[in-house]
Amino acid sequence: MDNNVIKTLENGYKFLVKQFLEVEESLITSPHSSIVKGRILAESISKEVATLENLNYLNTLSQNDRLRELSRHTDVEKWILDIFHNIRNIGNNAAHGKVEGELQNALHIHRNLYKILSWFVEIYIDPNIKADDYEEPCLQKSSDKEIEDIKNEIKKIKLNNNYSNESGKNEKPTVIKGRDCLIDELSKLRQSSKEAVESIKEFSDFKKYMHVIRNVQEELEEIVKKANESDKSQLILVCGSVGDGKSHIISYLQNEYPEIIANFKIDNDATESLLPNQTSMEKLNILLDNFSDEKIKKNNDKFLLAINLGTLNNFIDSEYGERFLTLKRFVKEKKILDTSIESNGFDEESNIQFINFSDYHLFTLKNGIVRSDYIKTLIGKVTDKNENNLFYKSYKGNCLECENKAKCPIKANYEFLGEEEIKDSIVDLLVQAIIKEKIIVSTRALLNFIYELIISRTYIDINSPVFKKKIGKLKIKEYIKSLTPNILFEHRELSFIFKALSEIDPVNIRNEEVDEFIVKFNSSENIMKFFESNINYPKGYIEKFKEEEFKGESKRYLLKLFIRSYYMCGYGDLFSLKDTVYEEYVRNLYYWNKGEKNNLRNMYSKIKEGIMKWNGETSKNNINIFIGKNQTKYKISEELELKINISNLHKNDDVELNKFISFIQVGYKTDKDINLQFINVDYALYSLLNKVINGYRPNKKDRNRFINFIEYMKKLENLGSQKEQIFITEKNRDENRKYKLEYDEEFDQYRFLEI
Structure with missing residues (x-):
């Protein structure tokens, strides 16, 4: 410009x-x-x-x-x-x-x-x-012919939509109608679409269709119905994070139970005031006036408040919090701001009720494995083959008749995503990203993610009125890179979800079987045989390039497509791409949330071993410590015996867990029964401790990443025998000798001896 x-x-x-x-x-x-x-x-x-x-x-x-x-x-x-x-x-x-x-x-x-x-x-x-x-x-710079094509297409579209820019009342909609394409429906999934933003006053036909019943909805329904019947004032806190579906479910309840919800005052955005000179805290102070300590018992108002946890915390700690001590006590007693799972059933004695969306996840744990009916159903809402599905109707009416149907990656990806096996793979990958990379995925972000999986914006400009002509001219490399298995892992710039997925790209998995296959693939003159024999694609998915000859760089990006596709829909036993540490962690997460101590013995032992070896290998029940300058010829250790502390395990008889803590809290105590604080072990720390057990030495980056664990280790080292005795062992010699330095308190003397 x-x-x-x-x-x-x-x-x-x-x-x-x-x-x-x-x-x-x-x-x-x-x-x-x-x-x-x-x-x-x-x-x-x-x-x-x-x-x-x-x-x-x-x-x-x-x-x-x-x-x-x-x-x-x-x-x-x-x-x-x-x-x-x-x-x-x-x-x-x-x-x-x-x-x-x-x-x-x-x-x-x-x-x-x-x-x-x-x-x-x-x-x-x-x-x-x-x-x-x-x-x-x-218009963007284009060739003269392209500019003329764009102008002609826009003229047609304006006529089809009765478009007028004079009155301002017949504005062009978010998507370009009149071009007969599936993308016009898919665009409703985008975060920038009006359909993606929730308004409690409107529950459109599209939202009705996309609605998926969740456990959190059923529990909120019960609270609302009982609050409506109560003769007390009732403040219902609908807590959670941005975009997790609070407003959507409130909008759904308004549509489903209008007579009940009419008795409630509703606010679905407590994070911001629309008035320039009013803060969000001032807004809440006014909104909640009838639930202040002075007035909460003197009225029977009903208020449904959607509020983010951070805003709730800021409000009760603000200058206005002194007027709302009843609310403050309720939040603390129910541990709403803590990492714990608390019962949120309706309390007839209370004027305040709550439900915390953060307690519910997009996935559940059952028998030590993850599943997500919610994510799978949501994908199905887009791809299921039924006449109530507006996306499928558009696919049938447009894609199957399109001149580009044999060479359009959008059509191919839509069909790919409709396969049951692919839905299961997407669920698996998303949950891995959530657990491994600790991302929080909202429903809004999830819908946008589905959109991005189907349409590769890198090579397809859907905003161009002549985009169909450009799709027909896609090069083979561009087509391959526009297929879902490649979109999944190669576009970290698209969103935080794609960034997390790029960290778990199957292409990065290396083992002997994978390496042998890569050699075989690269030396083969007929690489299509690998796809035909080992990948369960929908019909025609790679038809566009089946007869192409691939060499050099083109062969490398086809190899990536194969490995990623094999992870998602492969069969046979070419090689394994399983992450056994992740599977083990998920099993332990399930058993820990269920409080099944008999299934956790190995986990506690393994984490203990990782702790004891964090500073390097040493004798049993010893831990290395660092005193003075870094030593190259000796290592110093102390005795430290750790016992398992399972006092925080609580029995849960549910087979399938809908509400659970997303990390494991493990505890240990010394042989003198001194209880240490509980450690929060997420997947990243669990994986690192596994590497430590196998000889890995944590580096500076690891120590900076796990600061809380480092603090735990420092406290742990102070509970060992170093005040009474330490052990000094030679390093890097043919025969490493070991010594002991001990303090005799009774005679106030030190003694140094070889052992």
Whole structure:
């Protein structure tokens, strides 16, 4: 872009330029998406302003609160803050489906963003610059023929949709209608789609179709019904994290039980106030006034409040918390903010009820393995072959008749995702990513993930009116890279889910069997035989390149496709891609949450062994310690006998666990019965301890990653025999001699001897 503001930002603020161009690129084809991206860019700029003003703490606040604080503590002028607020309000309204004339609003935001960027450059980068005048966005640079094609296609689409940009009432929708393609339906899954954002006032036909019943919904239903019958005031806290489905389920209850919900006051966004001069804490103070200590027993109001755990914690600890000590005691007694599983059944004696979405996971544990009917059902809502499925109807009506049907990766991926075996593999991979990489996956993020699995945005620009012609011209390499098994692991930039999946790419698994196969694959002249004999693809999935000849680099990316596909839908016994440590951890997680101590003996012993060997190999019931300078000729150790402490195990008779703690808490005590604090062992630490047992020595990166465990080790070392005796062993000699230094307290003497 030939613009002095953009050119200046390129040096040091490329990410702002990238976001601005993304806003511009989706203006015409997806104005709603452009509005959402514009709001995000405005937030990014305000965070940069806060950083440059040495007010970094503001970057943890909401946009509204951050702008208010910038107004109080900086010289940022009112006119620029007003523009920030204008973008914020339009973005929030769009997110809740309250914007008419999306194209006009998108253009308005684009113009205002340019004003903000110009101001940012003049104030913080180059005070001597005179910003170029704003220019209306135009089509991306393309060949003359492509531009003409785009213009013709847009004319057709405008006619099909009765599009008018004069009244502002017949705006073009988020997706381009009139082009007869499955992607128009799939686009409803995107996070930038209006359908992806929850509004408690609306439960659209699409949301009704996509709704999947969860345990948390059934428990909330019961609480709401009983609260409605109560003659007391009732505050129901619907707690959790951003995007975990709180608003969706409240919207569902409104639609399913309108007469009951009509008796409740509802607020589904306690994190932010829409008023510029009001903080989220001030908003909550007003909203919850009738549930203050003074009024909670004097009314029979019913209030359903969706609130994130962080906001709840901030509120009860804020200056307003003194008015709500009853609420504060309830939160602490029920351990809502703690890592524990507490009963949340309706309490007739209480004016406050709760349900915590964080206690529920997207998967369950049963007989030592993971499963997720929820994720699998959600994928099925997109791919199941039934006439109630709007996606499948579009697939039948459009894909099967499309001129590109034999060479379209979108169609191929949709069919691939519809296979039962593939759904199970996707569930397995997602749960692995959740457990191994500790990501929190919301339903909103999950729907966007399904969309990305089907449509490769790297090679397919679905916003182009002539994208079908480009699909027909995809090169073989581009087609292969656009297939789901490759999308899954090669696009960490798409989202935090894809980033986590890239860490567990089957291509990175190395064992003797895999290495032998790679040699065989690379030396074979007929590599298609491996696919035909070992991969269970849907019909036609690789038909486009079956007759191609692959050499060199092309063979390497085909090898990646094979290994990833073999993990997802392979058969035979070519090689194993199993992660036995992960499977072992999941079994132990299940037994620990069930409190089955007889099945946990080996786990406690293994973790203990990893602890004792953390500082290196030594004698049984000894642990190495580090005294003074790092020694190369000797190692020093002390006696330390650890006993297992299972006092935190609680029996659970459920066969399938819907609510559980996602890590294992293990405890030990010394031979003197001194109880140590419990250690939280997640998969990462469990895996590392397994490596330590097998001779691995933790490095600086490991120690920085597991700071809490390092602190635990320091406390542990102080409980050994080092005050009475230590052992010194020679290293790296043909015959390593061992010595003991001990203190005789009775005679106040030290004794050094060889043993």
